[in-house]
Amino acid sequence: MKAVTVEPSKPDSARLQDVPEPDAGTGSVLVEAIAVGICGTDQEIVQGHYGWAPSGERHLILGHESLGRVLDPGPIGSLKEGDLVVGIVRRPDPVPCPNCAAGEWDMCRNGRYTERGIKEMHGFMSERWRIEPDFAMKIDQSLGLLGVLLEPTTVVTKAWEQVMAVGSRAFWEPWCVLVTGAGPIGLLAALLGKQHGFEVHVLDRATSGPKPDLVQSLGAGYHTGSVLELDFEPDIIIECTGDGRIVSDSIRAVKAGGVLGLTGVGGGEQMDGSFGADLATEAVLGNKVIVGCVNANKRHWYKASRALARADRSWLARLVTRREAPENFSRALEKESTDVKVVVQFADI
Template identity: 50%
Template sequence: MRALTVDAGVPGSLSLRELPDPDPREGPVLVRTLSVGLCGTDEDIVRAAMGAAPPGSAHLVIGHENLGRVLSSADDALRQGDLVVGFVRRPDPLPCSACAAGEWDMCRNGRYTSRGITRLHGFARDRWRCSAGGLLRLDGRLARSGVLVEPASVVAKAWEQIERISSRAHCDHGRVLITGAGPVGLFAALMATQRGFETHVYDVVPAGTKPELVEALGATYHRTPVADSRLAADILVECTGSPPVIAALLGLGGPATITCLLGMSPGEAVMPVDVAALNHRLVRLNGVVFGTVNANRRHYESAADALLAADPAWLDRLVTRRVPIEEYARAFHREAGDVKVVLEVDEQACQLLS
C-alpha cells in the first residue's frame, strides 16, 4: 500500500513509498483512508523539527487529521462502510491517572503516543488498523467535511475549558476576541458564534477567503494589529503562536477575562515582559491565562456536532485546496490564499463526494 513517510530525524525526507498492509495485531478494525488534512505540525515534522518514528522503524507515516471508511470490522461496534475519524493521541501504556480516565489529552507522564507525530504511524496511507475505541463514527452528512473534525476537536476542548473556568464565578461573558484566521482561529470563531457571542477576529490578511469566512459567520474581521485594539473583550483566544501577538493579548481584557492560548510558538523568541505589571493585572482583575492542546473522545464528539450545525458551504470554502496524495509536494508548497489544504488519499472515493 502507499504511505507518505519521513525518515526519522532527516529534514526534507518526505516521500511516498510502498509499505506492507497493516498488521492485524494493530486492531480488529480495518479502515480505508479517504483524506488527510495538513497543518503546521506536519510541516515541522517534514523539516525534522519534531516527530518520532515508532520503535524499531526508521520512518514515520505522517498525517494526523483524517477521515476514512471502515473496510472490515471484527468488532460489533462498527460496520463496513461506516464513516470514521481516528483519534490522534493514544493513552500511555501504564496508564497514568488521566489516561486511565479517558482524558489522554491530559497525559501526566508523557508516555502517550500520537498518530503521525509521536511513536505511532499516522493516517497518510491507503489503509490502517486500530481498535474500535480508537475511532469515532461520524454522521454520513460529514462525508465531505469530516476531515476537519480532528482540528476542530482541539478548539472544542478549548471551549470546554473556557466554559469550565467561567463557572468559577458569575461571569456574563459576551464578547470574544480571536487572533488568527487560520483553520484554528476560524473554528474558534465558528464555535463562538454558535454560542451566541459577539465575535471579533484579528488577522494580517487584508482581503480574500479569510475575512470572507469570518464575516459569513456574522463575526467582525479586523485588519489592524491586535495591539491597537480598543475592544474590551471577555474571552481572548490566541491562535497564531506569534510572540508579539501573545504579548499584546496579555495586556488586554478586563475583570475576570479568560485568555486561552491555542497557537504553538515556532522556534525561540526573547521579548521584554513587565512581569510585575502582568501579575498585578491578572491578580487585581481575577484574570486567567491557560494553554491547551490535543483532544479526547468527548471533544471529537463536540467538534462533529459543531460541524454538523455549520453551513456545509462554509466548511467547503474553508478547504481551499484538495490535492491527490501522489502530488504531495504540491500540497506542502504554500500558495496565496491557502487556508486548509487536504490530501485526497482515495481520490476516486473523494470525487464521488463532491
Template identity: 65%
Template sequence: MKAITVEPKKPGTAKLMDIPEPGVHEGSVLVQAVAVGVCGTDVEIVEGKYGWAPPGQKHLVLGHESLGRVIDPGPTSGLKKGDLVVGIVRRPDPVPCPNCAVGEWDMCSNGLYTERGIKEINGYMSEYWRIEPEYAIKVDPTLGLLGVLLEPSSVVAKALEQVGLIGRRSFWEPRTALITGAGPIGLLAALFAKLYGLDVHVLDRAAGGLKVDLVRELGATYHSGSVKDLDFEPDTIIECTGVGQVIAESIQRIGANGIVCLAGIGHGGASPTSSIADVASAAVLRNNVIVGSVNANKRHWYRASQYLARADRGWLTKLITRIEKPENFMKALQRSPDDIKVVIQFSDI
C-alpha cells in the first residue's frame, strides 16, 4: 500500500512509498484512510527538526490528524463496517507513570509516551491503518469529511476544560473570552467558546479575508493589531500563537482572577519589551493563572466529537481551505497565506 513517510531528523527524505499492509499486531480494527489533516508538526518533522521512527525501523509514516472508514471492526470493538472513525494520537508510557496509569496520557510525567505519526508509532498517512479499539473514536456520520477536524478539536476541548477547572478555585463567572490567533486551533476555540455561551473575541494579524469572515459568522468580534490596544479585559484568554510578545501582553491584559491558557507553541523570536518580573507582578497582583495545555486524553476526544456534532456544517466546511491528493503531499505541506486547514484525501467519503 502507499504511505507518506520520512526518515526522522533527515530533511528532504519525505516521500510517497510502498509499505506492507499493517498486521493485526498493530490493532484489531482495520481502517481505510479517508483523509489526514496537515499541521505545523508534520511540516517540522519533514524539515528534520524532530520525529522518531518505530523501534528497529528506518521510516516513520506521517500524519496524526486522521479520518477513516472501518473495513474490519475485529471481534470486540463495538464498531461496524462502514463506521467513520478517527484514531487517538498518544499512547501511555509502558512504565506507566501515575497519570498514564489512569488514562491521562496527555499529562504524562516521564515523557515515555508514544504518538502516532510523531514518536515511535506509524501515523495515519497510509491507504490503510490498524488501531486498537480503545483508541478509535467514532465520528458522527453527518460530519463526513469534517470529521478530520476532530484532532485539533480535542486539543481545544482540553484547553477549555483546564480553564473551567482552574476557574472553580474561586467564585468566577466568565463572560468574555479572547482567542489570540485565527488558525485552525484559534477558530475552533472561538467556536467552542461560543457553544459555552461566552462573548468571544478573536485577535489576529489579518485585516480582512476568510478568517475575519469566519469569526463574524460565529457572532464573535474580530480584532487586528495588538492585545494591549484592546479596550476590555477578558475573563479568559486562549493563546494560540506562541508569539512571545502576544503572550506577555495577554498576561498583562487579562482581567482580575482571569486565566490565560497557552495552547500555542512558539520557537523563539523577538524578546517582549516587558520584563519577566513585570509580567509576573501583573499576574500575582490580580490573582491570575497562566496554564499550559497540550495534547488530549480520551475524555477530551469524546467532548470534542460532541461539540463538532453540534456545530454548523457550512461554517466548519470553510475551515478546510485546500484538499490535496497523496501524490501531491509536498504541496499540502507548503502553506499559503489563505490556508486554514489543508487536508490530504486518500479515498472518497
C-alpha cells in the first residue's frame, strides 16, 4: 500500500512510497484512510526539526489528524464495518507515570508517551491503518469529511476545560473572550467559545481571505493590529499563535482575575530579565493565571466529538479550504494565503 513517510531529523526526506500492510499487532480494527489533516507539526517533522521513527525503523509514516472508514472491526468492541472513525494520537507511557495510569496521558510526567505520526508510532497517512478499539473514536456519520477536524478540536476542548477549571479558583463570571490567531485551532477555539455562550473576539493579522468572514459568520468580532490596542478587556484569552510578543501583550491585556490559555508553540520575543519581571508583576498584582495546554485525553475526544456534532456543517466545511491527493502531499505542506485547513484525501467519503 502507499504511505507518506519521512526520515525523522533528515530535512525534506518525505515521500510517497510502498510500505507493508499494517501489522495486526498494532490493532484489531482495520481502517481505510479517507483523509488526513496537515498542521504545523507535520511541517516541522518534514523540515527535520521534530519526530521519532518507531524503534528499530528508519522511517515514520506521517499524519496524526485522521479520518477513516472501518473495513474490519475485529473480534471485540462495538464498531461496525462502514463506521467513520478518528484515531486517538497519544498512547500512555509503559511505566506508567501516575497520570498515564489514570488515563490522563496528555499530562504525562516522564515523557515516555508515544504518538501516532509523531513519536515512535506510525501515523495515519497511509491507504490503510490499524488501531486498538479503545483508541478509535466513532464520529457522527453526518460529519462526513469534516470528521478530520476532530483532532484539532480536542486540543481546544482541553484548553477550554483547563481555563474554566483554573478560573473557578475564585468567584468568576467571565463573559468576554479573545482568541489570538485565526488558523484552524483559533477558529475552533472561537467556535467552542460561542458554544459556551461567551462574547467572542478573534485577532489575526489577515485583512482579507476567508478568515474575517469565517469569524463574523460565527457571530464573533474580528480584529487586526495589537492586542493592547483593543477597546475591550477580555476575561479569557485563548492564545493560538505562539508568538512571543502576542503572548506578552496578552498577559497585560487580560482582565484582572482573568485566565490566559496558551495553545500555540512558536518563537519571537524572549521574556527574561527585567522584562520578564514586569510581566510577573502584572500577573501577580492582577491575580492573572497563565496555563499551558497540549494534547488531549479520551475525555476531551468525547467532548470534542459532541462539539463538532453540534456545529453548523456549512461553517465547518469552509475550514477545509484545500484537498490534495496523496501523490501531491508535498503541495499540501506548502502554506497558501487562502489556506485554513488543508487535507490529504485518500478516498471519497
